Amino acid sequence: MRVEEYRDWFMVGSLALMLAAATPTLALFVHLPSGSESFSELWLLGPGHKAEGYPFNVTVNGDYRVYVGVGNRLGYSAYYRVYVKFRNQTQPLPVDSNSTPSPLPPLYEFDFFVRDGEVWESLLNFRVLGVERSNDSMTVNSLSINGVAFGVNSTSLWDAEKNGFYYQLFFELWLYNMTSQGFQYHSRHVRMWLNVTA
């Protein structure tokens, strides 16, 4: 058996070794797509820090709390804003499918930054400060969120099917867009129903 018969194998082996030696440098210039999807998460947890026990029957001057959280899987450190809004049954909600936020004015808001792969979470305490009730309607005059009082003046009609005056506290996620140099609705919101009782 002559050594020349192994020339091709020898060359392939040598080239493979050279490629292995050059790989760290090649990795500096060749970036393969990660293939992972980029997205953000928005969640709401009850007072026990679980997805249960959310406040529902809310009395005037009662203290309630929930946790709101955001997870960043965008691939870069992101600048987020969460708007807290309050509505009655007829006022508009955001439409996530076409990235339209609710036109209602925000009450409370959070501005924060989250590294890729990390999460942000905050406690939110709220209290209904004042209501006016007639036979078939109730008006929530003001609401306190994390100790800050906001005038809302939102009126809800009596829901005969569900026996209550229903409102929603909802949270919209906004993201700072570097291209447009401004915040844009990030097509994510979470909400909870509140049955306000005088």
Place this chain on the structure above:
Amino acid sequence: MTGTVSALKFSFALMLLLIASSRFFAPVTFAGVGEVETASALADAEGALVSAYQAVLKAEEAGANVSGLLARLNEAGGFLAQARMAYRLGYFDEAASFADSSRNIGGEVQDAALELKDAAVSEGWQSTMLTMVASVVGVAVIAIGSLWTWHFLKRRYGGGGFPRSESAS
């Protein structure tokens, strides 16, 4: 002469009138400026925070560890949110104070991010050069070693092929 005296009297009377009327106009004027100034302070704070964020992103892209800077940015973001809420509620003094705090932190973070980015770029450049030199040396050593080994094998076994073991032969 009489005309000059009349002009002086008129000027003096006008001055007194302006001083007296300023008592009524001043509060209104100051209230308006307060809201406008606060709006300007808010815009400044938002601009400072965005600039700081962009600087942090660049530092992060350069390979710097920006955890500490993001924590500071979150403090600034908290102040900015407080400022915006206070402004909407009409508490302009508080809003201006929160906006100033946010802007100051934003400025600090931006400066720190620029320094971090420069350090990261320098370290990254050194690391890149080291990697490239190591790769070039590695490839060269393997290429030369392979050629030398091949020629050695050809000289040693080229004529009669690889030596066979005793049992095989």
